[in-house]
Amino acid sequence: MSTFQAPKGTYDLTPPDSAKFLAVREAIAAPLRDSGYGYIETPGFEDVELFARGVGESTDIVTKEMYTLTTKGGAELALRPEGTASVLRAALEANLHKAGNLPVKLWYSGSYYRYERPQKGRYRHFSQVGAEAIGTEDPVLDAELIILADQAYRSLGLRQFRILLNSLGDKECRPVYREALQTFLRDLDLDEETRRRIEINPLRVLDDKRADVQKQLTDAPRLRDYLCDACKAYHEEVRALLTAAGVVYEDDEKLVRGLDYYTRTTFEFVHDGLGSQSAVGGGGRYDGLSEMIGGPALPSVGWALGVDRTVLALEAEGVELDLPVTTSVYAVPLGDEARRALFAVVTELRRAGVAADFAFGGRGLKGAMKSANRSGARYTLVAGERDLAEGVVQLKDMESGEQSAVPLAGVVAELTTRLG
Numbered sequence: 001m002s003t004f005q006a007p008k009g010t011y012d013l014t015p016p017d018s019a020k021f022l023a024v025r026e027a028i029a030a031p032l033r034d035s036g037y038g039y040i041e042t043p044g045f046e047d048v049e050l051f052a053r054g055v056g057e058s059t060d061i062v063t064k065e066m067y068t069l070t071t072k073g074g075a076e077l078a079l080r081p082e083g084t085a086s087v088l089r090a091a092l093e094a095n096l097h098k099a100g101n102l103p104v105k106l107w108y109s110g111s112y113y114r115y116e117r118p119q120k121g122r123y124r125h126f127s128q129v130g131a132e133a134i135g136t137e138d139p140v141l142d143a144e145l146i147i148l149a150d151q152a153y154r155s156l157g158l159r160q161f162r163i164l165l166n167s168l169g170d171k172e173c174r175p176v177y178r179e180a181l182q183t184f185l186r187d188l189d190l191d192e193e194t195r196r197r198i199e200i201n202p203l204r205v206l207d208d209k210r211a212d213v214q215k216q217l218t219d220a221p222r223l224r225d226y227l228c229d230a231c232k233a234y235h236e237e238v239r240a241l242l243t244a245a246g247v248v249y250e251d252d253e254k255l256v257r258g259l260d261y262y263t264r265t266t267f268e269f270v271h272d273g274l275g276s277q278s279a280v281g282g283g284g285r286y287d288g289l290s291e292m293i294g295g296p297a298l299p300s301v302g303w304a305l306g307v308d309r310t311v312l313a314l315e316a317e318g319v320e321l322d323l324p325v326t327t328s329v330y331a332v333p334l335g336d337e338a339r340r341a342l343f344a345v346v347t348e349l350r351r352a353g354v355a356a357d358f359a360f361g362g363r364g365l366k367g368a369m370k371s372a373n374r375s376g377a378r379y380t381l382v383a384g385e386r387d388l389a390e391g392v393v394q395l396k397d398m399e400s401g402e403q404s405a406v407p408l409a410g411v412v413a414e415l416t417t418r419l420g
Contacts, residue, residue, distance in 0.1 A: 009124030028129040032107040042086040054085035065114040079113035102135035121277030132302035143241035157319040166255040167235040177226035261286040273316030281305030329356040330377035332368040334384035
């Protein structure tokens with residue numbers, strides 16, 4: 001046992017399980033790359049105020065969950081708890097919105113940090129792939145992002161997820177609803193912290209998961225009854241586009257998500273096989289966020305999908321991913337001369353794009369063949385002094401067990417042909 005262990009609420013990704021995470025990231029990113037989204041990477045920490053302004057002062061993320069630190073120079077920083085604010089900050093700083101081609105379409109992948117009570121599916125360090133489309137107000141863009149996430153999940157083999165959809169209105173109609181909701185909530189039997197939330201962001205009370213709170217919210221004013229005509233038309237267009245694309249969704253008028261910056265379209269991907277931590281991803285439109293963090297008006301929309309929870313969803317459905325082989329050819333040398341000769345073959349195979357590995361450490365034939373079996377290689381190359389004297393190596397098919405002598409000079413061509 002090592003002296004040190006991973007911090008509480010975190011995890012290490014190690015082979016072979018790490019291959020699943022890589023495959024999930026690639027599957028989520030693939031449709032984004034095919035749809036004009038460029039890759040962006042931001043620092044792991046930002047100014048605390050970026051998240052306080054963007055994510056929201058009343059959110060649990062800002063009030064309870066951010067990892068903060070003070071630099072030697074006195075600056076207040078926070079490990080990033082989510083990706084949208086960072087990506088928008090970076091896009092503004094680089095003036096991507098001034099390049100003349102809106103929307104600015106970006107995707108990212110990385111680790112995020114929140115101080116939460118650890119449980120299965122909820123970690124203090126977690127991985128997400130996200131996408132943001134910055135600078136355009138268009139229901140087609142909202143629909144595009146939801147469709148791309150649906151496409152990514154289906155490409156992985158997931159089928160038992162649900163898409164929840166709602167509209168949160170805009171700066172015209174939401175204040176009217178906010179006032180009506182506050183009036184209703186003030187008469188309920190709620191704790192002091194929740195009462196403070198009523199005054200800062202009452203919509204967040206609707207997101208409270210406690211049964212005693214939800215019971216009191218049965219007759220709460222419904223946001224859909226307060227939507228202005230423009231927001232109603234916008235939402236209906238998003239719904240129509242999803243339906244036309246064959247994407248199944250559920251209207252959920254209580255869906256508000258956990259961040260203050262959302263406007264109009266909001267959505268969540270949930271998987272009922274994950275228990276209480278059922279959300280595997282989500283997002284929405286955030287037309288006012290740019291102005292909140294000091295930028296110009298840039299209506300935008302985006303989402304983030306949890307890699308960790310997607311892996312758990314795959315396991316819940318019993319989906320086995322078709323992972324790429326890590327080793328196709330395994331070389332077993334017997335003697336120093338063979339080590340040099342087979343290492344040269346392995347190097348050439350790798351340059352030809354063949355996944356090849358080598359029996360390091362001068363082990364005997366029996367131990368090296370056990371390693372070859374464990375590697376999952378389709379073929380094993382074995383050579384000793386006698387083989388080299390004859391100018392051949394022994395090529396063994398690990399599936400059929402057949403073994404034959406192949407000229408050393410032609411073994412790379414033979415293997416590349418066999419492996420296609």
